[in-house]
Amino acid sequence: xxxxxxxxxxxxxxxxxxxxxxxxxxxxxxxxxxxxxxxxxxxxxxxxxxxxxxxxxxxxxxxxxxxxxxxxxxxxxxxxxxxxxxxxxxxxxxxxxxxxxxxxxxxxxxxxxxxxxxxxxxxxxxxxxxxxxxxxxxxxxxxxxxxxxxxxxxxxxxxxxxxxxxxxxxxxxxxxxxxxxxxxxxxxxxxxxxxxxxxxxxxxxxxxxxxxxxxxxxxxxxxxxxxxxxxxxxxxxxxxxxxxxxxxxxxxxxxxxxxxxxxxxxxxxxxxxxxxxxxxxxxxxxxxxxxxxxxxxxxxxxxxxxxxxxxxxxxxxxxxxxxxxxxxxxxxx
Numbered sequence: 001x002x003x004x005x006x007x008x009x010x011x012x013x014x015x016x017x018x019x020x021x022x023x024x025x026x027x028x029x030x031x032x033x034x035x036x037x038x039x040x041x042x043x044x045x046x047x048x049x050x051x052x053x054x055x056x057x058x059x060x061x062x063x064x065x066x067x068x069x070x071x072x073x074x075x076x077x078x079x080x081x082x083x084x085x086x087x088x089x090x091x092x093x094x095x096x097x098x099x100x101x102x103x104x105x106x107x108x109x110x111x112x113x114x115x116x117x118x119x120x121x122x123x124x125x126x127x128x129x130x131x132x133x134x135x136x137x138x139x140x141x142x143x144x145x146x147x148x149x150x151x152x153x154x155x156x157x158x159x160x161x162x163x164x165x166x167x168x169x170x171x172x173x174x175x176x177x178x179x180x181x182x183x184x185x186x187x188x189x190x191x192x193x194x195x196x197x198x199x200x201x202x203x204x205x206x207x208x209x210x211x212x213x214x215x216x217x218x219x220x221x222x223x224x225x226x227x228x229x230x231x232x233x234x235x236x237x238x239x240x241x242x243x244x245x246x247x248x249x250x251x252x253x254x255x256x257x258x259x260x261x262x263x264x265x266x267x268x269x270x271x272x273x274x275x276x277x278x279x280x281x282x283x284x285x286x287x288x289x290x291x292x293x294x295x296x297x298x299x300x301x302x303x304x305x306x307x308x309x310x311x312x313x314x315x316x317x318x319x320x321x322x323x324x325x326x327x328x329x330x331x332x333x
Contacts (some may be wrong), residue, residue, distance in 0.1 A: 006064075007035035008107055009087035009168065013042045013079050014097030018049040020209065025057050027100040029064070030333050031107045039065045041097075042083030045073040050097070080184045081174060092168045094185075095206070099162040102128075102331040103205035110165040113199060121170055121196030122189060124163040126204040130330060132211040137325040140208070144200050150193035154239075154248035159198070161185040162206040170195040177234045182227045190235060207330055222274075225260040229253060229281070236285070250285055254297075257282040261298050 010028050014021050028039050039061075041054050051069060058065040068083055084092070091111060095101060103109075110123045129138045140160055145152070153159070164185075171191045181187045189198075232253045239245040261278050264271040279294060286294075303311065 004036060006038040006089045008033075008037040008091045008093055008111060008165070009089035010037060010039045010093045010095055010107075011042070011080075011083055011087060012039060012095050012097055013044070013076065013083060014046065014050055014054070015044040015073070015076075015079075016046045016048045016050060017097040018046075018053060020098040020100075021050050021053050022057075023100045024095055024097050025054070025065075027102070027333050028095055029057070029061060030104055031101070032104045033108045033111070035111065037064070037107060038089065040068065040083050040086050041065065042068045042079045043070065044075070044079040045070045077179055077181060077184055081179060084174070087168055089168060091165050093165045094161045096161065098209045098211070099207060100209075100333075101162070101206045102333055103203070104333060106205040107165070109201065109205075113201075114165065114167065117199065119196055120199050121192045121194075122159070122164060122166040122198045123201065124159045124165070124198070125201035125206070127160045127163050127206045127208045128204050128330065130207050130209050132209055134322070135326045136322040137328060137330070138321070139204060141200065144202075146200050146202075148198045148200070150190065150245055151248050153190055153193050153198065154235075154245050155252055157186045157189070159185070159189050160206070160208050162208050164189065166192045167196070175238060177238070181231050181234055183231070186231055187235060204331075221263055222260065225256055225263065228256045229260070232256070253285060254282060258297055262300060265298070 012024060012028070014024075017024075025039070025041070031037065041058075043051050043054055054067050054069075058067045066086055068086065070079065070082075074082070091114065093107060093110070106125070110125070113123050114120055126144075127140045129140055131137070140163075141158060144158060148158075166189070171194065175191075178184070178187060232249050236246055236249050236253070239249060257278055261275055261282075264274045264278065279291075283289060283291075283294065289297075
């Protein structure tokens with residue numbers, strides 16, 4: 001039997017993550033709260049031991065873990081849509097099957113904040129980015145503002161999925177176009193941000209694992225930029241009546257498209273058609289630009305000697321921090 005309606009539904013998507021899933025589940029089930037919570041696991045037809053590990057955990061927490069096993073692989077986005085529909089909590093938190101939480105009081109702290117601040121839709125926190133293949137680590141959200149709005153989020157995506165807690169049901173049913181986004185996190189956080197501010201907690205309370213077999217991590221630069229453009233095209237259509245949000249999204253879209261054009265240009269011969277397609281795509285949203293203006297924006301500005309030195313210094317510092325981070329162990333719960 002399931003418990004009474006939980007305060008929080010924790011959503012965990014997984015596919016062939018036998019190496020990581022147990023740590024992810026344990027980090028959720030060890031949360032110390034004064035409210036009930038449930039864990040919804042969407043297992044997308046894994047063909048390794050992921051399903052067996054999930055079942056073993058469910059056997060021990062029949063009243064708190066809901067295991068959804070897809071008989072056939074439906075893909076990341078559809079797995080999210082199906083799993084999200086089973087969430088019953090006032091709030092939803094996300095911990096995907098290769099990430100994990102590191103603080104037993106994460107949920108309690110975030111719920112306490114949102115309970116006390118009804119004008120906020122979302123609460124998130126700093127995370128440790130773990131680049132598993134290199135063994136390096138970094139902290140997210142350097143210089144992050146404590147309180148932000150939908151306009152800030154429309155300009156850039158600064159919320160790590162593993163850190164987010166948001167109010168369920170603010171925008172009603174998921175929009176029809178939601179099934180066409182390649183990654184769901186930015187879209188759902190922006191949908192929620194229509195209905196309240198966003199709060200940031202400086203304490204790192206989770207590890208975001210990046211590795212070759214992860215969907216986003218394995219994507220190349222051009223694929224990531226194309227995904228970012230596609231999501232913003234769908235969001236711009238959704239927010240077309242909200243001029244401020246639309247313009248913020250459009251500005252971000254331009255920066256991403258120009259970065260993609262520069263990437264294709266650096267690839268040399270054979271990229272002319274891709275460059276032309278991206279230019280046409282961009283001009284649909286900026287019809288006021290002439291082709292000459294667009295070409296001028298595509299040029300990489302020359303750096304002064306001082307700027308080059310500063311860039312080189314920052315690169316060395318970054319590489320040095322990455323090297324040192326290899327010797328710093330990941331935190332445990």
